[in-house]
Amino acid sequence: QVHLQESGPGLVKSSGTLSLTCAVSGGSISSTDWWSWVRQPPGKGLEWIGEVYRSGSTTYNPSLKSRVTISVDKSKNQFSLKLNSVTAADTAVYYCARVTAVRTTLIFDPWGQGTLVTVSS
Amino acid sequence: DIQMTQSPSSLSASIGDRVTITCRASQSISTYLNWYQQKPGKAPKLLIYAASSLQSGVPSRFSGSGSGTDFTLTISSLQPEDFATYYCQQSYSTPPMYTFGQGTKLEIK
Numbered sequence: 001q002v003h004l005q006e007s008g009p010g011l012v013k014s015s016g017t018l019s020l021t022c023a024v025s026g027g028s029i030s031s032t033d034w035w036s037w038v039r040q041p042p043g044k045g046l047e048w049i050g051e052v053y054r055s056g057s058t059t060y061n062p063s064l065k066s067r068v069t070i071s072v073d074k075s076k077n078q079f080s081l082k083l084n085s086v087t088a089a090d091t092a093v094y095y096c097a098r099v100t101a102v103r104t105t106l107i108f109d110p111w112g113q114g115t116l117v118t119v120s121s
Numbered sequence: 122d123i124q125m126t127q128s129p130s131s132l133s134a135s136i137g138d139r140v141t142i143t144c145r146a147s148q149s150i151s152t153y154l155n156w157y158q159q160k161p162g163k164a165p166k167l168l169i170y171a172a173s174s175l176q177s178g179v180p181s182r183f184s185g186s187g188s189g190t191d192f193t194l195t196i197s198s199l200q201p202e203d204f205a206t207y208y209c210q211q212s213y214s215t216p217p218m219y220t221f222g223q224g225t226k227l228e229i230k
Contacts (some may be wrong), residue, residue, distance in 0.1 A: 106219075
């Protein structure tokens with residue numbers, strides 16, 4: 001059973017770069033799935049950030065595209081998120097998730113437990 | 122972008138009640154619609170995929186229906202563990218641009 005675990009600094013300075021890693025266990029990041037990041041500001045809803053395939057191919061949310069880089073490290077079975085020029089609006093719980101095809105639709109399953117990143121001034 | 126709108130935003134109900142949550146897409150998405158449950162401090166959990174298919178391990182009191190632009194999530198008889206926030210999510214867009222509804226918070230009356 002695939003398990004995902006986020007890691008990275010919980011506090012980032014304004015205008016800096018947020019960097020997180022998601023370790024994949026119980027399965028291979030080289031599978032035919034996509035690997036995504038989703039965030040949730042405190043008390044608010046879910047926002048998809050982007051995803052990466054085993055080849056390194058990426059797709060990003062247009063609203064964040066200019067600031068986001070998602071990459072994959074097959075040797076470590078993990079993928080990473082970098083978000084630059086952060087502001088207080090980027091304070092959120094960041095989740096990693098697998099995106100997999102089931103009966104012609106694409107689902108987010110499983111999810112990591114999430115990690116809170118606070119942007120400080 | 123495809124916008125997903127849920128109603129109501131919040132809902133109070135009692136144990137044993139039948140509850141329905143609605144999700145409307147800004148354009149037709151066929152049955153590319155999933156439902157998630159999120160409890161405080163936890164990651165979302167997949168309940169329903171492809172509009173009406175029950176994810177393995179999810180109790181049968183949960184059901185989904187709809188196609189095109191209008192979808193519903195129904196809980197046939199509320200249990201204490203069902204009080205949570207529910208989100209719909211579309212996976213129709215190509216290239217992918219996944220969007221979630223704003224959430225429906227289900228509270229105990």
